[in-house]
Amino acid sequence: MSSFGWIVHKVIQESNIILEVLDARFIEITRDIKLEQKIKNRNCILITIINKCDLVKIEDLEPYKKKLENCIFISAKKHLGTDLLKKKINEIINKKKIRKPIIGVVGFPNVGKSSVINVLKGKGSAKTSLEAGYTKGKQFVRISKNIMMIDTPGVIDKQQTKESELVLVGAKNPSTIKDPDLVVIKLMKINPKIVEKHYKVKLKVNKEKTLEDIALKLNYKKKGNLPNIDRVSKKILQDWQKGNIL
Numbered sequence: 001m002s003s004f005g006w007i008v009h010k011v012i013q014e015s016n017i018i019l020e021v022l023d024a025r026f027i028e029i030t031r032d033i034k035l036e037q038k039i040k041n042r043n044c045i046l047i048t049i050i051n052k053c054d055l056v057k058i059e060d061l062e063p064y065k066k067k068l069e070n071c072i073f074i075s076a077k078k079h080l081g082t083d084l085l086k087k088k089i090n091e092i093i094n095k096k097k098i099r100k101p102i103i104g105v106v107g108f109p110n111v112g113k114s115s116v117i118n119v120l121k122g123k124g125s126a127k128t129s130l131e132a133g134y135t136k137g138k139q140f141v142r143i144s145k146n147i148m149m150i151d152t153p154g155v156i157d158k159q160q161t162k163e164s165e166l167v168l169v170g171a172k173n174p175s176t177i178k179d180p181d182l183v184v185i186k187l188m189k190i191n192p193k194i195v196e197k198h199y200k201v202k203l204k205v206n207k208e209k210t211l212e213d214i215a216l217k218l219n220y221k222k223k224g225n226l227p228n229i230d231r232v233s234k235k236i237l238q239d240w241q242k243g244n245i246l
């Protein structure tokens with residue numbers, strides 16, 4: 001287990017309630033079933049938060065309400081669903097008569113764990129960043145007189161997760177990968193419309209050709225006036241990670 005893995009393991013032992021934060025665009029990739037099992041085995045109460053709901057159609061998420069434990073949809077960024085989350089937490093605290101609740105927040109890198117803490121506290125106190133892997137050690141944040149929260153670094157099982165998935169989820173910087181074009185092609189397959197809509201180019205059957213069109217449109221060229229596929233692919237992935245492509 002990595003040192004980050006150990007931190008999460010310890011946080012589960014210390015907490016009464018665990019918030020598992022998932023990215024609404026990639027629920028299955030960001031979900032950690034083994035971790036959920038560990039939480040339940042420790043008699044900890046699990047609340048599953050689907051965050052970044054501002055980036056998807058809420059109707060598409062409905063099936064997860066039944067599938068995930070205590071599932072709540074929110075957008076930490078747009079403050080949507082956050083009152084419901086606070087209500088749920090307070091309900092659990094009162095029902096279980098937890099005197100000094102400790103709430104741990106766990107999940108994949110970059111899903112918005114620190115942002116969720118900030119929204120619960122009401123003002124910025126857990127540092128957030130566009131960059132994945134931002135939160136390093138565990139950090140205690142008091143959100144009210146009684147309630148303490150613990151922020152954790154994002155943990156992933158690198159062997160189980162493909163590089164393309166890490167980039168699409170925002171857990172890996174696109175500038176560090178070898179074949180960014182292949183990741184963009186995967187993105188075009190998952191969401192055929194959005195690239196077309198955002199960059200206003202026609203999606204061709206040959207997706208490499210679509211990439212060339214975008215490169216030329218954005219004037220990303222290399223020697224000989226040829227489209228710079230590597231550069232435009234990285235730019236598209238950066239736009240995607242920032243949530244600019246909707």
Ligand SMILES: Nc1nc2c(ncn2[C@@H]2O[C@H](COP(=O)(O)OP(=O)(O)OP(=O)(O)O)[C@@H](O)[C@H]2O)c(=O)[nH]1
Nearest residue numbers: 076077110111112113114115128129133134135154
């Ligand atoms: N669109 C959108 N972006 C969000 C939302 N919540 C967080 N973000 C963005 O996602 C990025 C990561 O947020 P963090 O709160 O730092 O994520 P984290 O899970 O703590 O990340 P690590 O500590 O690096 O593992 C930031 O750029 C946030 O602004 C949301 O609800 N919607």
Ligand SMILES: [Mg+2]
Nearest residue numbers: 113114134135
């Ligand atoms: Mg963080």
